[in-house]
Every structure is written in C-alpha cells, then in structure tokens.
Amino acid sequence: MLNFYGGVAEIGGNKLLLEDKDTRIMLDFGMSYSCRRRFYFEPFLSPRDERGLLEFGILPNLRGVYRFDDSEPSIDGVFLSHSHSDHASCISFINRRIPIYCGETTKTILKSLSETRARTFETDIEGLKIETFRTGDKIKIGGLEVEPIHVDHSVPAAYGFIIYTSEGAVAYTGDLRTHGAKAELTQDFIEKSREAKPTILICEGTNISGADVSSEDEVKRKVGKVISGTDGLVMATFSYADVDRFKTFHEASKTNKRRLAISMRQAYILDRLRADGKLKLPEIDDESLIIFQKMKKRYSPWEEEIQSHLNVKSPEEIKSMQDSIVMACSLFDVKELIEIRPGSGSNFIHSASEPVNEEGEIEFTKLLNWLDHFGLPMYQIHCSGHIMPNELKDMIMRIQPKKVYPIHTEHPELFSKFLSRYVKVEIPRRVELKHSAINL
Numbered sequence: 001m002l003n004f005y006g007g008v009a010e011i012g013g014n015k016l017l018l019e020d021k022d023t024r025i026m027l028d029f030g031m032s033y034s035c036r037r038r039f040y041f042e043p044f045l046s047p048r049d050e051r052g053l054l055e056f057g058i059l060p061n062l063r064g065v066y067r068f069d070d071s072e073p074s075i076d077g078v079f080l081s082h083s084h085s086d087h088a089s090c091i092s093f094i095n096r097r098i099p100i101y102c103g104e105t106t107k108t109i110l111k112s113l114s115e116t117r118a119r120t121f122e123t124d125i126e127g128l129k130i131e132t133f134r135t136g137d138k139i140k141i142g143g144l145e146v147e148p149i150h151v152d153h154s155v156p157a158a159y160g161f162i163i164y165t166s167e168g169a170v171a172y173t174g175d176l177r178t179h180g181a182k183a184e185l186t187q188d189f190i191e192k193s194r195e196a197k198p199t200i201l202i203c204e205g206t207n208i209s210g211a212d213v214s215s216e217d218e219v220k221r222k223v224g225k226v227i228s229g230t231d232g233l234v235m236a237t238f239s240y241a242d243v244d245r246f247k248t249f250h251e252a253s254k255t256n257k258r259r260l261a262i263s264m265r266q267a268y269i270l271d272r273l274r275a276d277g278k279l280k281l282p283e284i285d286d287e288s289l290i291i292f293q294k295m296k297k298r299y300s301p302w303e304e305e306i307q308s309h310l311n312v313k314s315p316e317e318i319k320s321m322q323d324s325i326v327m328a329c330s331l332f333d334v335k336e337l338i339e340i341r342p343g344s345g346s347n348f349i350h351s352a353s354e355p356v357n358e359e360g361e362i363e364f365t366k367l368l369n370w371l372d373h374f375g376l377p378m379y380q381i382h383c384s385g386h387i388m389p390n391e392l393k394d395m396i397m398r399i400q401p402k403k404v405y406p407i408h409t410e411h412p413e414l415f416s417k418f419l420s421r422y423v424k425v426e427i428p429r430r431v432e433l434k435h436s437a438i439n440l
C-alpha cells in the first residue's frame with residue numbers, strides 16, 4: 001500500500017509512505033516548494049513554526065511521526081534517496097526515536113549544510129537517529145527488506161531503492177540520470193531493479209517536459225572554452241554539493257592556469273566531503289584553490305575554522321588577482337562584486353538550471369541587473385541532474401515493471417501519454433491532509 005504525501009504533479013517534495021501489513025516506512029521526506037510558495041513569500045512571509053506548515057498541508061498532518069507530537073512512533077523508518085532539500089529537508093521535524101536511513105555522504109552533506117546555516121526550527125537536525133547504508137546492503141525493517149542502490153545525480157551519494165514487500169518488489173528511482181559523470185551507477189540500479197522483477201516502479205519524470213541532450217563532458221568542454229577566451233575575471237555559479245560540477249570548474253581552471261576561488265561555505269562543505277575518498281576531492285589548501293573571505297563583523301565557529309587556512313583571501317586581494325582566478329559563488333555572493341569591481345573583459349557562467357517559476361525568475365532578473373551594472377555577459381552552461389525522456393523510456397523497458405507511478409514531475413499526464421505504449425502508467429493521487437491529524 002502506497003500513500004503519496006508529496007511529489008505528485010510537482011517537482012520534488014517527495015514523501016511516500018509504504019505500508020505492508022504492520023510495517024510502515026517513509027521514502028524521502030522533502031519540502032514541497034510548489035505548495036509552500038502558494039502561501040509564503042520568503043523571507044518576508046515565512047512560517048513561524050510547524051503549525052504554519054501543517055495548516056496548509058505543506059507538511060502532512062500525520063500522527064506519530066513528528067518531534068512536536070508526543071504520541072508513539074507510527075512509522076518504522078525514513079529512507080532518504082539523497083540530500084537535496086526537496087527530498088530531505090523535512091527530516092528536522094521527525095520524531096527523534098524514528099531512525100533515518102541514508103548514505104554516509106548524504107549524512108555528511110546534511111550535517112555540514114545544517115552547521116553552516118542559521119539554526120531555525122526547520123534546519124535543526126540535532127538528535128536525529130541517522131543510520132547509514134551502502135549499495136548492496138539489505139536493511140530488514142519489520143516485514144520489509146530495503147535494498148539501496150547507488151544512482152548518478154547532481155549530488156554525491158544518491159540512491160534508488162528496491163523494497164521487497166509481501167506483494168512483490170517495489171522499485172523507487174529517487175532522482176537519477178544517465179548522462180552524468182557516473183552513468184554506470186544508474187546502470188547498476190537499472191540492472192538490479194530488472195532482476196527484482198518489480199510489480200511497481202515509482203519513477204521520477206522531471207525532464208519529461210523541457211528535455212535536452214547534454215552531458216557533464218559537454219559542460220566541461222564549454223566551460224573550458226569560456227574560461228580560455230576570457231581575459232578578466234570569470235565568475236561562476238553552481239550548486240554547493242554538486243561535486244561533479246565543482247570538479248569540472250576546478251579542472252577547467254587548472255587547464256587555463258587559473259586558481260579556483262571558492263566561498264567559505266563551499267570550502268567547509270568540500271572539506272567535510274573529503275571524508276568520502278571515492279569523490280577524490282582536493283584539499284582545501286591545495287595551491288589550485290583559494291578561499292574568499294566575506295567581510296563580516298562576527299564569524300561563526302565554522303567560519304573561524306575555515307579562516308585558519310593560509311589561502312584565505314580578502315575581497316581586496318581577490319580584486320588584485322581577478323584576471324588569474326575563476327570565482328565560484330552563489331547568487332547571494334554577487335554582493336562581493338561591489339568590493340571586487342571586475343574589470344572590463346570579465347564573464348559570468350551560470351551553471352545551474354534556469355528559473356522554473358515566477359519566484360526564480362524574479363531572483364534571476366536581479367542577478368541579470370547586477371551583471372548588467374558591472375558589465376559581465378552571462379553564459380548559460382548546464383546539464384540536468386535528471387534523466388531525459390528517451391533514456392527514461394529505455395530504463396523502463398529494461399526494468400519491465402508491471403506498473404509505473406510517475407512522480408517528481410509537473411506533467412504526469414504527459415509522462416503517461418509518452419510511455420503508455422510501453423508500460424502501464426498510473427498517476428498517483430496526493431493524499432490531502434490538512435487541519436485535523438489523522439492516525440496512520
């Protein structure tokens with residue numbers, strides 16, 4: 001029995017409850033941003049506490065799941081496919097007696113993101129019972145067996161799951177792709193899922209609308225081309241935890257005899273991620289890297305830790321070395337432009353997805369205005385973290401499930417029409433839970 005509390009006809013917000021006899025597990029527990037945006041305009045209008053999320057069904061009103069509810073736990077565990085907030089950020093609310101299962105590096109990312117953010121009722125993950133798994137583990141939980149299998153996505157330690165139930169196997173893709181730097185991981189998931197002969201495949205469909213043909217290799221080639229053709233500063237924005245993209249920029253910078261300047265936050269996360277040897281990340285004081293210091297009156301402990309490194313540079317120093325660096329920054333770091341004042345001949349590379357909603361477009365316009373003001377052209381160079389339609393079809397043909405539930409897409413009908421000649425597609429219904437708590 002599957003209940004969808006999020007992820008239906010929306011990108012992310014996955015919260016899937018799988019119930020088999022008296023065992024109940026939650027697959028992902030992410031924030032539903034589309035729902036949240038209907039009621040909030042952050043940071044001016046934001047929820048004060050959990051009631052502001054429960055009221056509108058942004059957080060499903062379930063009994064025995066949350067830390068602010070003192071009834072006995074009603075679920076046996078939460079399984080996280082990866083660390084992105086649309087899959088994981090509601091775990092802060094989980095009852096501390098309920099175990100959360102995720103990959104080792106997912107735990108590292110969740111912890112370092114939480115440490116570098118202001119602590120609020122939504123970012124506090126203190127006291128959570130986090131158990132880590134690896135590919136090939138089989139986790140017995142009540143009457144269920146859960147097998148995590150690595151997949152390739154735009155963040156390390158992403159997994160899909162095969163859940164063995166009393167009514168056959170259920171496979172869940174999480175978020176995955178076949179055009180990334182580690183496509184073989186996704187192929188492993190597809191192969192294992194095929195062997196499990198699943199009755200149900202719960203499948204992401206982000207790119208069923210807005211498809212593209214690209215790869216991380218292509219991103220690398222394009223980024224290299226822009227850097228080599230630039231005489232002034234190169235500024236670039238990409239996701240903090242996207243290790244493949246970090247490496248793309250790091251390599252391209254080195255090839256072009258530039259050093260990659262990263263923010264203190266990026267440095268902190270990178271340093272923590274080095275615990276995962278498979279990621280092969282450089283030390284943060286490697287000579288190919290510099291860390292740019294934000295000028296503030298007071299620094300938090302994690303910032304002080306980073307400041308002890310010798311390659312930390314002030315905005316003034318960054319300004320003087322701008323023609324020989326690539327500066328990786330987030331949207332919020334564009335403020336540094338006032339200090340750095342990039343010279344003529346500088347460029348900006350936007351290496352993340354283009355805005356998908358009105359709110360994102362408003363933010364994007366502000367970025368464009370800043371770049372306009374400082375005279376930096378923008379290059380859009382990106383490849384998606386999600387599988388493309390034809391590859392999605394190939395994956396489903398290989399796995400051959402009896403039935404597919406499309407999730408993590410704003411276009412489940414399109415998904416269904418595109419794939420109906422290959423497989424039975426059933427569009428799940430989101431369970432509407434507002435106001436009154438419902439017993440599981």
Ligand SMILES: [Zn+2]
Binds near residue numbers: 086
């Ligand atoms: Zn997602």
